[in-house]
Amino acid sequence: MFTDKNGKTWYKGNLHTHTTVSDGKKTPEEVIALYREHGYDFLALTDHWIPSEGKTADNGLLLLPGCEYNVHGADILRGVFHIVAIGEKNSATALLDRKDPDLGAHEVIDAVHACGGIAILAHPAWSLDTCEQILALHGFDGVEIYNSVSGLPHNCRPYSGEVIDQLAARGVVYPCMAADDSHFYDGEDCLSYIYVQADELTEEAIMEALRAGRIMATQAPRFTVTVSPADNGTDKTVHLSCDIVAGDTVAGDNRADAPVETVIFYTGSVWHPARSLTAKDGSGITEAEFNLRPQDRFVRIEIVDKNGKHGYATPILS
Numbered sequence: 001m002f003t004d005k006n007g008k009t010w011y012k013g014n015l016h017t018h019t020t021v022s023d024g025k026k027t028p029e030e031v032i033a034l035y036r037e038h039g040y041d042f043l044a045l046t047d048h049w050i051p052s053e054g055k056t057a058d059n060g061l062l063l064l065p066g067c068e069y070n071v072h073g074a075d076i077l078r079g080v081f082h083i084v085a086i087g088e089k090n091s092a093t094a095l096l097d098r099k100d101p102d103l104g105a106h107e108v109i110d111a112v113h114a115c116g117g118i119a120i121l122a123h124p125a126w127s128l129d130t131c132e133q134i135l136a137l138h139g140f141d142g143v144e145i146y147n148s149v150s151g152l153p154h155n156c157r158p159y160s161g162e163v164i165d166q167l168a169a170r171g172v173v174y175p176c177m178a179a180d181d182s183h184f185y186d187g188e189d190c191l192s193y194i195y196v197q198a199d200e201l202t203e204e205a206i207m208e209a210l211r212a213g214r215i216m217a218t219q220a221p222r223f224t225v226t227v228s229p230a231d232n233g234t235d236k237t238v239h240l241s242c243d244i245v246a247g248d249t250v251a252g253d254n255r256a257d258a259p260v261e262t263v264i265f266y267t268g269s270v271w272h273p274a275r276s277l278t279a280k281d282g283s284g285i286t287e288a289e290f291n292l293r294p295q296d297r298f299v300r301i302e303i304v305d306k307n308g309k310h311g312y313a314t315p316i317l318s
């Protein structure tokens with residue numbers, strides 16, 4: 001948890017993790033203890049098809065109800081979709097037939113919503129989800145732009161920026177999230193997470209913030225992105241502010257006070273005169289602006305700090 005320069009409180013959480021209840025290597029108790037020790041404020045245990053219950057903040061850690069559903073097995077031509085459900089009041093497992101080969105992603109999304117939860121598209125790059133397959137679905141409440149366990153050594157596609165950009169170019173934007181999807185195989189835990197801006201650490205307040213998209217996806221660096229109209233009436237000015245907070249409690253390479261060295265502006269333009277900024281002299285980038293033209297379709301800002309840790313903003317449409 002930290003307080004930004006406007007006095008707003010941001011809570012830190014991981015919404016995707018597995019335990020020995022499915023294919024994880026640590027027990028729920030061990031997982032909860034580990035994330036609590038690393039300064040997390042909220043956590044969801046999202047075992048495959050086995051829902052976990054929420055729990056009021058205990059010793060500073062709030063548990064949100066969670067579950068991960070999947071459809072179409074490994075058939076990428078039909079579309080492998082893994083969907084993380086958070087905040088369900090009742091589990092959608094009662095509404096879905098896991099063994100039904102025709103069970104589709106849209107039925108999962110609808111069932112999660114009917115049960116009061118939000119539906120997050122997990123690791124679309126790992127799943128090889130195509131833009132067309134995702135566009136055929138509606139109603140996601142978020143998408144993982146980075147999934148720690150989908151990286152090496154066990155997998156090789158942790159980053160879903162390209163498919164998110166393809167969606168944004170077609171006018172479809174879901175709030176970007178980052179998560180570990182920790183199974184506790186080989187140190188993929190406590191790497192990628194979100195902050196949400198909420199006034200208190202309760203399930204209601206965190207769920208409201210998630211639904212409203214007050215989310216910052218990151219591996220350490222903190223930032224805010226705001227938009228204002230440009231003088232010409234057609235462009236937009238997108239402002240980036242990197243909040244460098246000294247004395248952060250996160251240890252090692254994940255320190256939030258490492259200077260931001262690179263800012264990348266991903267857009268729908270194949271060429272753009274101002275694609276990135278760099279400051280490798282140690283001074284750090286604290287502010288940046290981007291002129292978003294109609295032909296750019298969108299801008300998605302990513303920042304990289306001195307330790308190579310990324311922060312991921314949600315795309316903004318032109």
Ligand SMILES: [Zn+2]
Nearest residue numbers: 068082122123
């Ligand atoms: Zn998955």
Ligand SMILES: [Zn+2]
Nearest residue numbers: 016018068181
């Ligand atoms: Zn998972």
